[in-house]
Amino acid sequence: MASITVKFYSLWRLYLGVDSVTLQADNLDEALAQVEERFGPRLRERLQADGVQANGKIQDYSLILLNGTSLRNLKQTSLKEGDILQIFPPATGG
Amino acid sequence: MGGKDIIQYIAESAEIYVAPDGKKYPVISLKAVTSITQTKGGLAREVEITALKQGITPWRYLRNTGTIGLDGQIKLLQSTVAVVGAGGLGGTIIELLARQGIGHIIIIDNDRFAEQNLNRQLMSTERNLGDYKATVAAKRVKDINSAVTATTFLEKLTKENAHRLLKDAKVVADGLDNLPSRFAVEEACRDLRIPFVHGTIAGFSGQLTTIFPKDAGLSCIYGSSDSLPEQGIEVKIGNPSATPAMIAAWQVQEIVKIITGIGKPLRNHLLMLDAMEGIADKIELSRY
Numbered sequence: 001m002a003s004i005t006v007k008f009y010s011l012w013r014l015y016l017g018v019d020s021v022t023l024q025a026d027n028l029d030e031a032l033a034q035v036e037e038r039f040g041p042r043l044r045e046r047l048q049a050d051g052v053q054a055n056g057k058i059q060d061y062s063l064i065l066l067n068g069t070s071l072r073n074l075k076q077t078s079l080k081e082g083d084i085l086q087i088f089p090p091a092t093g094g
Numbered sequence: 095m096g097g098k099d100i101i102q103y104i105a106e107s108a109e110i111y112v113a114p115d116g117k118k119y120p121v122i123s124l125k126a127v128t129s130i131t132q133t134k135g136g137l138a139r140e141v142e143i144t145a146l147k148q149g150i151t152p153w154r155y156l157r158n159t160g161t162i163g164l165d166g167q168i169k170l171l172q173s174t175v176a177v178v179g180a181g182g183l184g185g186t187i188i189e190l191l192a193r194q195g196i197g198h199i200i201i202i203d204n205d206r207f208a209e210q211n212l213n214r215q216l217m218s219t220e221r222n223l224g225d226y227k228a229t230v231a232a233k234r235v236k237d238i239n240s241a242v243t244a245t246t247f248l249e250k251l252t253k254e255n256a257h258r259l260l261k262d263a264k265v266v267a268d269g270l271d272n273l274p275s276r277f278a279v280e281e282a283c284r285d286l287r288i289p290f291v292h293g294t295i296a297g298f299s300g301q302l303t304t305i306f307p308k309d310a311g312l313s314c315i316y317g318s319s320d321s322l323p324e325q326g327i328e329v330k331i332g333n334p335s336a337t338p339a340m341i342a343a344w345q346v347q348e349i350v351k352i353i354t355g356i357g358k359p360l361r362n363h364l365l366m367l368d369a370m371e372g373i374a375d376k377i378e379l380s381r382y
Contacts, residue, residue: 009375010299010368011327052330063315068380072317086377088366090316091296093328094183094271094338 001026002079006035009088012062015046028066028077031085032059063090103130104145111156120150127152128240138241139197143171154239155195166354167195171241173353176200176263178251178279180227182338183293183345184269185217188231190346191267192238196353199235199242202259203228203269204250214335251275256282265349268292269342273312273326277319280305280312289359291348293341296328298370300341303379304348304359310379315364340367 007020016039025031036057047054054061064071065086066079107126111119122145131138142152146164155167162170175196177184180203191199205227207218217230232244247259251270256278260266266283268291270276276292283290284307292312293302305311316322344365351357366375 009366009377010301011297011331011370013368013373014370050331052327063317065314065377065379068310068378069314069382070317073313073382089296090326091294091299091301091328092271092273092276092326093295093333094179094181094269094293 002081002083004031004079004081004083004085006031006085006087008039009086010091011089012043012087015043025079027079028071028074031079032057032064035059035085035087058087061090062087100130100134100141100144101148103133104141104148104150108145108150111153119156120148121153121156122150123153124240137243139171139243142195142241143168146171152241158194162350162354162356166350166356169353169355170195170350171197173264174198174200174262175265175267175349175353176202176260177267177269178202178260178275179269179271180217180231181205181211181269181271182214182216182333183295183342184267185215185227185231186339186342187267187269187345187349188235189216189238190343191349192235192242194346194350195239196242196349199232199244200247200259200263201228201231201235201244202247202249202251203231204248214333214338216339251278253278253281257286260288261286263288265352266290267345267349268294273316273322274319277312277322281319283307284311289352291345291352293345294326295333295337295341296326297331298334298337299366299368300337301364301366302341302344302348302360303364304352304361306359306361310362310381314379314381337369340369 001024023034040058044054107122108120111121127141130141146168151159159167177187180201207223211218222230226248228246232246235242235244260282287307290305348359351359362379364377
């Protein structure tokens, strides 16, 4: 079981009131399930209060990086000690 | 008089500015630069470059050169920067590039100003609603700095036209509002070996990174280009007036650093500025 750090940024940090947490997980699926269980409902509640409908789990409406690269690029799902998950909202405006 | 060269004209027009600390700087006025340009023909930019090479600073760059030096200002005046999008980010980037003295600015945007742009898009005014953003921006460049030239493309940048639109740029700045276009720009910049300064905004937050051709880039942040949302959370929470300026200002600093070689560009890092809580984060990006 690897000890990893989950960091929230930008609006997600504000909504959740949390900078970072430490989790124990063997793989990404386990880690994301814990993140969803602990933070998903609160995040969606806060978003809804601001008029934003977020559907699905946190990973469905967030950008999530593992050690600085998007999960969408990764084939392996195992985690190692000291890994960092970075989670933040998609901001694409200009 | 016709036999004199530009250097002689510049030398005759030079003044001495005495700084508060007593240090003296040879300077030349905008009026003199304009007059020499009219007399000798050519571009005001060339007169300014010639003056700087003689150690004479155009007054307008006096507050630049303390930071970037005369050589830095010459490099900027000799450079072309392409700005893709002339809205919130792009409009502010263009304004600052003109004031900084970037020699040539390529402005790419097929959109026109609408009322909902007025809160944050620097170039928009009540009087130019309905006008092409790129055309307005080019006129603004000329009003700010007659030594800077601007080329406009009233086109939406696509994969198909990106090389043609960007090929002459030394640096490309992101003033876009959607990810698919940003991926098209990044791909073209990698092909053309041009650095790309990426920025995005939403609410009181924004983020940016500088991507050189071999660097970690957009896919590290957003995943692959074929599974992207067209727009992000800003569609719901909006973009208040100061947020584009916050990110655009830093994008321009990146451009200046890249061209002058001064400082350290934000390569392989995503800088996230959160004005809501007053926090700046830097995430190291890694290529997979």
